Amino acid sequence: QVKRVSVPEIAARKGKEPVSMLTAYTVSVARLLDPHVDCLLVGDSLGMVLYGMDSTLPVTVDMMIAHGAAVVRGSSHACVVVDMPWASYQESPQQAFRNAARILAETGCQAVKLEGGEEMADTVDFLVRRGIPVVGHVGLTPQAVNALGGYKARGRSEAEQQKILGDARAISEAGAFAIVVEGVVEPLGRLVTEQVGAVTIGIGASAACDGQVLVSDDMLGLFGGFTPKFVKRYADIGPLVAEAAKAYTDDVRARRFPGPEHVFGVKKPT
Ligand code: KIV
Ligand code: NA
Numbered sequence: 001q002v003k004r005v006s007v008p009e010i011a012a013r014k015g016k017e018p019v020s021m022l023t024a025y026t027v028s029v030a031r032l033l034d035p036h037v038d039c040l041l042v043g044d045s046l047g048m049v050l051y052g053m054d055s056t057l058p059v060t061v062d063m064m065i066a067h068g069a070a071v072v073r074g075s076s077h078a079c080v081v082v083d084m085p086w087a088s089y090q091e092s093p094q095q096a097f098r099n100a101a102r103i104l105a106e107t108g109c110q111a112v113k114l115e116g117g118e119e120m121a122d123t124v125d126f127l128v129r130r131g132i133p134v135v136g137h138v139g140l141t142p143q144a145v146n147a148l149g150g151y152k153a154r155g156r157s158e159a160e161q162q163k164i165l166g167d168a169r170a171i172s173e174a175g176a177f178a179i180v181v182e183g184v185v186e187p188l189g190r191l192v193t194e195q196v197g198a199v200t201i202g203i204g205a206s207a208a209c210d211g212q213v214l215v216s217d218d219m220l221g222l223f224g225g226f227t228p229k230f231v232k233r234y235a236d237i238g239p240l241v242a243e244a245a246k247a248y249t250d251d252v253r254a255r256r257f258p259g260p261e262h263v264f265g266v267k268k269p270t
Contacts, residue, residue, distance in 0.1 A: 005038050005079040007110055007133040011177040013038075014199050019178075019211025021081075021201055022219070025050055025067045029216060030074030037078050039201075041113070041213060042068045044083040045142070048225070049217045056142050059085040061099050068107030080109040081135050086143040089114050093126030100132045113180065115141040117167020121174040128175030136171035136198065139164055139205065140183025151228075153204065155188040165192055172196035180213060181205040183230070204230030 021039035047059035068082040089096035111133035189206030202209030217223035221236035251257035
């Protein structure tokens with residue numbers, strides 16, 4: 001029985017050894033990644049990556065719970081963080097608590113993640129004081145796609161940099177133990193990391209962040225859709241899957257599969 005990486009252990013990594021986080025949505029992927037990362041994130045990106053939605057907005061708490069529980073069952077080492085989906089926490093601290101408590105209780109994950117800045121600080125404080133560890137998410141926040149007008153990098157103007165820095169500060173001071181910093185100009189990722197107490201986890205941010213996260217399907221070449229500039233391809237699994245599907249169909253059509261070793265009641269030739 002391996003002990004899981006805990007929230008305080010992640011929090012203690014500030015300014016020390018970088019934190020490695022990858023997304024997982026399923027048991028099979030969680031099992032493969034779990035021994036090698038510090039954190040598994042059940043991201044609401046699953047709406048786009050697994051379900052083909054054109055944004056993360058339609059993702060529900062029930063979907064996050066189903067996938068979160070699967071990832072917890074498929075892992076024994078990593079700290080598991082589950083995203084709160086859009087409209088499950090913005091209404092009030094009480095609404096956020098209700099949904100976060102369900103996510104924790106019904107999945108067995110260790111923390112929830114929510115997007116937003118100063119306007120969410122009261123909610124983060126409300127959850128943390130009541131025993132729910134929170135990861136923040138600032139910069140390019142995909143649930144705000146309509147307000148932001150797309151998925152463009154943030155912090156190109158001085159005013160926007162100050163706004164995002166203020167957001168990160170507010171969320172950190174409210175008690176978030178970590179903050180995902182997404183899609184910001186590099187100097188801002190660095191500055192936020194220097195200026196907040198929370199562990200910063202960058203994605204399209206800066207190598208100076210206290211950790212990094214990527215969407216696994218992107219870094220594995222499994223997601224056929226648009227791949228952002230900040231994704232490094234560590235493997236190209238997609239073509240392997242396509243080749244396997246083609247080889248299988250060729251075998252089925254030629255009656256090469258199943259072979260004698262794959263069927264019951266046929267004696268092995270001696
Ligand atoms: O939903 C997600 O996968 C995320 C990461 C990109 C940080 O929030
Ligand atoms: Na997300």
